[in-house]
Amino acid sequence: MPTYHEVLSSGRQKLAAFGEDASLEAQLLLTYVTGVSRSGLLASLSDPCPDDVERRFCEVIDRRLSRYPIQWILGETEFMGRTYQVSEGVLIPRSDTEVVVETACELLDRYDCVIECGFGSGIISIPLALHRPDFLIDAWDIDPSAVALALCNANRHGVTTVRWHLGDFFESSLFIRRLAKTHRVLLVSNPPYIPTADIAELDETVKGFEPHLALDGGSDGLRFYRQLMGLVSSFSNSFGVVLEVGIGQAESVATLMADLPEMNVRFVQDLSGINRVVVGEFTITR
Numbered sequence: 001m002p003t004y005h006e007v008l009s010s011g012r013q014k015l016a017a018f019g020e021d022a023s024l025e026a027q028l029l030l031t032y033v034t035g036v037s038r039s040g041l042l043a044s045l046s047d048p049c050p051d052d053v054e055r056r057f058c059e060v061i062d063r064r065l066s067r068y069p070i071q072w073i074l075g076e077t078e079f080m081g082r083t084y085q086v087s088e089g090v091l092i093p094r095s096d097t098e099v100v101v102e103t104a105c106e107l108l109d110r111y112d113c114v115i116e117c118g119f120g121s122g123i124i125s126i127p128l129a130l131h132r133p134d135f136l137i138d139a140w141d142i143d144p145s146a147v148a149l150a151l152c153n154a155n156r157h158g159v160t161t162v163r164w165h166l167g168d169f170f171e172s173s174l175f176i177r178r179l180a181k182t183h184r185v186l187l188v189s190n191p192p193y194i195p196t197a198d199i200a201e202l203d204e205t206v207k208g209f210e211p212h213l214a215l216d217g218g219s220d221g222l223r224f225y226r227q228l229m230g231l232v233s234s235f236s237n238s239f240g241v242v243l244e245v246g247i248g249q250a251e252s253v254a255t256l257m258a259d260l261p262e263m264n265v266r267f268v269q270d271l272s273g274i275n276r277v278v279v280g281e282f283t284i285t286r
Helices: 004-016 022-034 038-042 051-065 070-074 095-110 125-131 144-156 173-182 196-201 223-233 250-258
Strands: 076-079 082-085 113-117 136-141 162-166 185-189 239-244 263-269 275-282
Touching: 004 022, 004 051, 022 038, 022 051, 022 070, 051 070, 070 076, 076 095, 082 144, 095 125, 095 185, 095 239, 095 263, 095 275, 113 125, 113 173, 125 136, 125 144, 125 162, 136 144, 144 162, 173 185, 185 223, 223 239, 223 250, 250 263, 250 275
Parallel strands: 113 136, 113 185, 136 162, 185 239
Antiparallel strands: 076 082, 239 275, 263 275
């Protein structure tokens, strides 16, 4: 019977041949199969590995080698220091989106409430709700799978102040209009922004498994930004916006915002120095 060390080494070698982060992923997958922590696993490397554990570990390694996302295998991922459940059919959270949350948190004192377009697994609205439990947040997504997943994550983190709406955000203008009449509203979104033709060039893990609905931003990647700015323009100076953008898109999105009179626009960079978030605010007097 091989030891855990031998089984782990075998898995690591298979993953390395395909260019994965072999050492870390092998450890994560073996802890998933065994149900023990990484520290517990590392303390048991010299122990014999049961046959059923080795078999299940080989199965998940093979699944990962098919480019199936490791987050979906594990059923969860980390985002801003918290663990979120993830599942097939809903976009996997990326660290880029942390800049959106951090930026929105800095602005909340200027606003009365938050609305989110396309909430996915809930990784924007939930941290905002935890940051400001006194805020009411309304979030929309058209995918029932996203609603179910976001509810699970909200329950996991004890969040009760987010209203999760199943439906088309852009068909909710009456609700938003009523809200904007009496509140200053911060709109936050990480919309689909990959140009349609570029999806075929994405990593196989992304284009082969993640939902294209959450990736496809139209021919130039800007379709949803145009729709969002069209909505904001109808509410005068009741809105501020915080939008994640793709690499090289910040200037184009800023140009769309420039069509709105008196909107001040700025960029926020990610850790790589890329303009990752576009913020638009009307002059606020309070």
